[in-house]
Amino acid sequence: xxxxxxxxxxxxxxxxxxxxxxxxxxxxxxxxxxxxxxxxxxxxxxxxxxxxxxxxxxxxxxxxxxxxxxxxxxxxxxxxxxxxxxxxxxxxxxxxxxxxxxxxxxxxxxxxxxxxxxxxxxxxxxxxxxxxxxxxxxxxxxxxxxxxxxxxxxxxxxxxxxxxxxxxxxxxxxxxxxxxxxxxxxxxxxxxxxxxxxxxxxxxxxxxxxxxxxxxxxxxxxxxxxxxxxxxxxxxxxxxxxxxxxxxxxxxxxxxxxxxxxxxxxxxxxxxxxxxxxxxxxxxxxxxxxxxxxxxxxxxxxxxxxxxxxxxxxxxxxxxxxxxxxxxxxxxxxxxxxxxxxxxxxxxxxxxxxxxxxxxxxxxxxxxxxxxxxxxxxxxxxxxxxxxxxxxxxxxxxxxxxxxxxxxxxxxxxxxxxxxxxxxxxxxxxxxxxxxxxxxxxxxxxxxxxxxxxxxxxxxxxxxxxxxxxxxxxxxxx
Ligand code: CA
Numbered sequence: 001x002x003x004x005x006x007x008x009x010x011x012x013x014x015x016x017x018x019x020x021x022x023x024x025x026x027x028x029x030x031x032x033x034x035x036x037x038x039x040x041x042x043x044x045x046x047x048x049x050x051x052x053x054x055x056x057x058x059x060x061x062x063x064x065x066x067x068x069x070x071x072x073x074x075x076x077x078x079x080x081x082x083x084x085x086x087x088x089x090x091x092x093x094x095x096x097x098x099x100x101x102x103x104x105x106x107x108x109x110x111x112x113x114x115x116x117x118x119x120x121x122x123x124x125x126x127x128x129x130x131x132x133x134x135x136x137x138x139x140x141x142x143x144x145x146x147x148x149x150x151x152x153x154x155x156x157x158x159x160x161x162x163x164x165x166x167x168x169x170x171x172x173x174x175x176x177x178x179x180x181x182x183x184x185x186x187x188x189x190x191x192x193x194x195x196x197x198x199x200x201x202x203x204x205x206x207x208x209x210x211x212x213x214x215x216x217x218x219x220x221x222x223x224x225x226x227x228x229x230x231x232x233x234x235x236x237x238x239x240x241x242x243x244x245x246x247x248x249x250x251x252x253x254x255x256x257x258x259x260x261x262x263x264x265x266x267x268x269x270x271x272x273x274x275x276x277x278x279x280x281x282x283x284x285x286x287x288x289x290x291x292x293x294x295x296x297x298x299x300x301x302x303x304x305x306x307x308x309x310x311x312x313x314x315x316x317x318x319x320x321x322x323x324x325x326x327x328x329x330x331x332x333x334x335x336x337x338x339x340x341x342x343x344x345x346x347x348x349x350x351x352x353x354x355x356x357x358x359x360x361x362x363x364x365x366x367x368x369x370x371x372x373x374x375x376x377x378x379x380x381x382x383x384x385x386x387x388x389x390x391x392x393x394x395x396x397x398x399x400x401x402x403x404x405x406x407x408x409x410x411x412x413x414x415x416x417x418x419x420x421x422x423x424x425x426x427x428x429x430x431x432x433x434x435x436x437x438x439x440x441x442x443x444x445x446x447x448x449x450x451x452x453x454x455x456x457x458x459x460x461x462x463x464x465x466x467x468x469x470x471x472x473x474x475x476x477x478x
Contacts, residue, residue, distance in 0.1 A: 033223035035285040036349045042234035045295025047305030049322045057259040061270030065289045066324035074339040075323025076384050083140050085292045091119045092346025092363040096449040101389045102456025106143050106162050106186045108178040113454050114142015122346050123153030129355045136211045137229035158193050158211045162186030165231050167204040167238040203240045205232050209268030216275045233261040254301035283329035291321040308423040314393040331372045338379045344368045385445050396442040403438035
């Protein structure tokens with residue numbers, strides 16, 4: 001080594017060491033900004049975690065979050081399928097405000113098929129206050145390179161761009177994620193590390209867990225945001241013997257595989273929590289766990305318990321999800337029963353980190369911490385809304401009541417959610433004044449929304465042909 005370089009190197013490390021011992025050193029200062037980890041499961045049923053009463057699938061590590069912190073019994077996502085729910089989470093705003101109301105098609109060369117550039121992601125927001133952000137796992141916010149996580153504020157990406165993926169390494173046979181054009185093909189691509197396809201060799205859930213632990217270690221000296229976005233237990237149902245062997249008593253093959261997939265996620269959650277503890281970061285890191293939507297019960301053998309229906313629905317099973325958070329040392333263990341939203345996660349960390357928010361794009365969530373510490377009384381939300389444009393169904397929850405409006409307002413249903421969690425008893429005729437009150441709230445919210453901006457996965461070529469055929473037929477009749 002050149003002598004002068006060695007001297008400079010020594011001088012620099014001496015300066016660095018002095019910095020560490022001083023009270024104003026930037027590393028210590030940065031360590032004080034709270035980190036955030038969002039662990040999202042995909043299509044996990046409301047009753048399929050121990051903290052919500054699951055009996056056949058133990059989830060001791062996911063339960064650790066609920067036991068260390070808060071179990072939310074009324075935790076909602078902003079939509080009842082994957083893509084739009086994630087668009088809401090990632091922007092802190094109802095995604096119907098910006099036209100993301102369908103699962104995007106896998107179009108790697110269509111910049112309009114995904115999250116509009118006019119919206120700021122949580123990573124873009126936190127970047128302004130020096131956070132490093134990573135996505136590990138499922139993205140599903142657009143497969144065009146303009147919407148690649150590294151172009152949406154993240155500093156690291158290890159995952160897949162589409163809405164689901166095969167779990168076994170030998171099934172991942174397509175190297176180039178940009179060389180394909182269908183969602184089903186995207187399930188077979190190699191995993192991308194930043195912009196580079198990588199050949200993996202482990203069960204996918206384990207790959208993601210390994211990466212999550214490494215991410216935390218790598219970023220321990222700077223404030224960070226990790227979005228650990230497991231695609232499990234979304235179909236295809238695939239699990240390794242290691243996890244399947246944990247469930248000798250589950251005879252139903254589907255449920256057994258589903259259980260094994262959750263068990264793998266649970267192991268990963270445990271490893272991330274262990275890493276936080278080992279690095280002494282657990283009191284400086286908020287950890288959220290939730291599912292992106294309710295369980296599609298017949299499809300993946302999930303169980304939403306008492307909730308009506310499941311994924312895709314306007315009823316509770318569609319978007320009331322397993323939801324817990326911990327912030328050790330600040331938030332005391334509790335059960336929180338007021339309605340909260342996945343949109344609150346953005347607002348919480350934005351507030352804590354003092355990240356500036358675009359004024360013309362107000363957030364729909366609130367900082368939950370004052371409610372959880374008891375500093376603030378009352379409810380975080382007046383209302384929880386849902387609209388599904390293609391199905392023409394609408395819902396608003398206001399206090400104990402929920403109004404469901406279907407098909408151009410012809411059908412109205414009113415439920416007392418607190419007394420009737422399964423939405424069995426329609427009270428619309430009994431309380432017409434309540435129906436009117438809630439419907440006015442819904443219409444006011446919907447007046448702020450726009451129509452979907454892009455076609456969705458349901459709009460297949462066959463669907464488009466059928467529409468065209470119908471149009472032609474109508475013309476002929478005329
Ligand atoms: Ca999902």
